[in-house]
Amino acid sequence: MRSTKRRILASAVVATASGRGRSDAAAPSIEQALDGGPRPVMYVLEGGTTWIEDKGIFHEAYDDQGPITLEVRAFLVVHPDGVLLWDTGHSNELFDQPKEGAGTKGFRITTGAPLAKQLAEIGLSPGDVDLLAFSHWHYDHTGNANLFANATVIVQRDEYEYAFGGLGRYGFGMNPDTYDELANSDTDVLIGDRDVFDDGTVQILRVGWRTAGSQVLYGDFESTGPVLLSGDRYHFAEQSGQRRVPGFNVDADETKRDFEKVERFLRERPDTEPWITHDPIQMARTPLAPYVHG
Numbered sequence: 001m002r003s004t005k006r007r008i009l010a011s012a013v014v015a016t017a018s019g020r021g022r023s024d025a026a027a028p029s030i031e032q033a034l035d036g037g038p039r040p041v042m043y044v045l046e047g048g049t050t051w052i053e054d055k056g057i058f059h060e061a062y063d064d065q066g067p068i069t070l071e072v073r074a075f076l077v078v079h080p081d082g083v084l085l086w087d088t089g090h091s092n093e094l095f096d097q098p099k100e101g102a103g104t105k106g107f108r109i110t111t112g113a114p115l116a117k118q119l120a121e122i123g124l125s126p127g128d129v130d131l132l133a134f135s136h137w138h139y140d141h142t143g144n145a146n147l148f149a150n151a152t153v154i155v156q157r158d159e160y161e162y163a164f165g166g167l168g169r170y171g172f173g174m175n176p177d178t179y180d181e182l183a184n185s186d187t188d189v190l191i192g193d194r195d196v197f198d199d200g201t202v203q204i205l206r207v208g209w210r211t212a213g214s215q216v217l218y219g220d221f222e223s224t225g226p227v228l229l230s231g232d233r234y235h236f237a238e239q240s241g242q243r244r245v246p247g248f249n250v251d252a253d254e255t256k257r258d259f260e261k262v263e264r265f266l267r268e269r270p271d272t273e274p275w276i277t278h279d280p281i282q283m284a285r286t287p288l289a290p291y292v293h294g
Contacts, residue, residue: 039220039221040079040201041221041293042075042077042219042221042224042292043075043076043078043288043289043292043293044074044075044283044286044288044289044291044293045075045089045112045115045119046089046112046118047071047072047074047089047112047140047143048089048109048110048112048140049070049071050070050072050108051067051069052067052068052070052106054067054106055068058235062238068235068236070235070279071277071279071280071283072112072141072278073089073283073286074088074089074144075277076119076124076129077202077217077219079197079201081197082130082196083124083130083131084129084130084131084132084133084196085132086135086217086229087134087135087141087231088132088144089111089112089115089140089141090110090112090140091111091144092111092116092143111143115144115147116147121289122289126147126148129148130151130152131152132148132151132152132182133155133204133215133217134155134215135214135216135217135231135277136159136211137162137163137179137211139173139174141231142174142175142179143178144178145178145179145182146178146179146180146182148182149181152185152186152188154187154194155187155190156190156191156206156213156214157189157190157213158212159212159213159214160187160213161212163176163179164183173211190204190213193205202218203217204217204218205218207261207262214231216228216230216231216233218269218272221293223292226272226273227273227274228266228272230276230278232278234276234278235278235279236276236280237276237279237282240274240276
């Protein structure tokens, strides 16, 4: 893997809190963060929003509560040994153009600032991303995946086979047009968990229930401390701890088993803060790039 620290330091990027990030906190420069030790740093990137007409799609307990708007995010993890992009948001081809999502009535999506532009603001380009992974392969997570076809894709075997085996064209929430160029990318195919940089600071955990092979991401950062990015384990804070299984999950029994897996992981690491990455309130409080979490 390429030397990330050398590439980052050469660009002399100084990341400060931005207006978009809704924070006036001082951010370290990325080179200072990487020089401070082996812990990685993280950027939170805009990915748009998803308006859903009926919150009850997530469980009958939410029937008659009306619509909900979910935030969509991408997360860039910069480690001395490599750059990992986790999720890519809604497709930037829809930039500032609300429209029906995936042809399904009751959904409207908007996109954030173009992902390549957000990377440029911190001195990086799509070609600087070494590793690409998704919580799962729904279109609000793979929207800009084709920008990163030169990266190595970390993916669960059953998720990969579903996405590229023909069923992805018809599966709920998938859109192969957003990721088809990854068919020729280098892949790191998993059946289970992965310590991404072999030092415990960034870990992918298999939670194969939302789709065939869903994942969550754990990272231990200097300023935030350890966090767990939920993917679609939960969509909003009200769901936390309730173990309510949406009807569109591929396997209700596996969903329940993996709730326990993630909760056990968090019990063993009580300092870890869960980030519900679609939650509109929590994500509104989370500074966006070029702010550095690290």
